Amino acid sequence: MTSVEPAILAENLAKSYGQTRAVVDVSLRVDVGEAVGILGTNGAGKTTAVEMIAGLRVPDRGRVRVLGLDPRRDRARLRQVLGVQLQQAHLHNALRVTELLDLYRSFYPDPRSRDELLDLVDLTAQRRTIFEKLSGGQQQRLSIALALAGHPRVVILDELTTGLDPKARRRMWNTIEQLRSEGVTVLLVSHAMEEVERLCDRVALIDAGRIVALATPAGLVAQAGAATLDDAFVALTGKELEEAE
Template sequence: MAVVEVDGLRKRYGDTVAVDGVSFAVEEGEIFGILGPNGAGKTTIVECVEGVRRPDAGRIRVLGLDPSRDRAKLRRVLGAQLQSGMLPEKLRVGEALALYRSFYREGADPERLLADLGLAGKRGTAFEDLSGGQAQRLAIALALVGRPRVAVLDELTTGLDPQARRGTWDLIEQVRDTGVTVLLVTHLMEEAERLCDRVVIVDRGRPAALGTPGGLIAALDAPRRVRFRTEEPFDRAVLAGLEEVTEVRTRRSETVVTGTGDLLRAVGTALLRHGVVATETRLERATLEDAFLALTGRPYQDGEAA
């Protein structure tokens, strides 16, 4: 039995259909991503999974529980970090964790959680004095204090600087390693590629694809790109005539070569043969953003509304 099952989920707000026919199943121990632009319906999906909203149609089960009917039981096995969750400014870290721990008959040791999440030194710090990364660590701690089997993390790294974001990614992997199944909501393609075992891509409330990030990318059969810089101009014909090359574009000192097959080897060999010195050479592969374009017919935009 899957840990989380969503089948034909549909949710409408007035005349707006926020979620339309979304289905997926999450296996135990996965980091499963719900991926899509802002406004795609991702948060509505997980709010239905959490029992916060009642779906208009479809079936949801979390460890066999119906979120609408079994809300009390669901709280014992599911922990959630909300996208816009805030705490009172003066509430201290240790106080917040103790408060949330009191909601459960059996929960995690708050002191151990603080230590595991790097917040032991912030026990007496007020919420308003935490950095963005520290606030997100506290959000994870509050989601885990009830010892859930499933944790929902909604846009956990939004607004964090790159260093804090990568630190949070490490924490999410640590959470999974403790045996907790993670349902991760994100609009960040890089985050989904780095963390998720599988993803469902949601676009305007509808499912666009379901699979592993690598599988979705591999299915594209997308062209490869090689980028490099040269100090001196060179004749692009030395590359344009190669069997593997379909396009060569140069702007200022940077050249972008698009093609197929072993493109990097072909380009490197040709440049060496003609005495062209290339620097900052890199091979670009297809990404989930390319997959989104192929699946929906339009580029991915983080700020797009449904």
């Protein structure tokens, strides 16, 4: 792979569900090692856009490449280097934390160790706990650990810290910063301004299925002539982000 080839390339993605146009036209380029955040209100099309990038949904139109691989055609190869944390954690509810970690680790040729993953998401004390007995925040942290199990080169994190308490949130941010120091590319869907400002090199504002602005956090603030990223979001989309989930 050449240095100029992007980690993620999405061109003119569109997706409709019946009469509802979830994504109208999304194009995005994320360079290797870069962290890009996607901000948008509830129903703006964020999750549909990243799920097309992850290969979970087939675009009606447009093209996706992740590390140069087609998420549908090159599924087997891409799954080895792409880690995905879905918006809601759905796992085998009768399995213990360590059993789930071992299961997901077994899918990859060079997985992180079980102890490393437990430590990354601070679940060592809950290692023997059945999934359905974990709190919502603990389930979320386990889901993140599973996304990182295979030493991914690109991670897609949908609502990384939603539902986490402040301590766990800071812990996750540290984890993402550690991943970035290892050269991992991060695509982060969020509605937490502080999170994207801290973690992301650039931020895409998505509204009604289109990217309406894409720049560094400071660049967005300057572009909108606003004082904060919050204000910039309102100025550029005409909506309050608090409306988001």
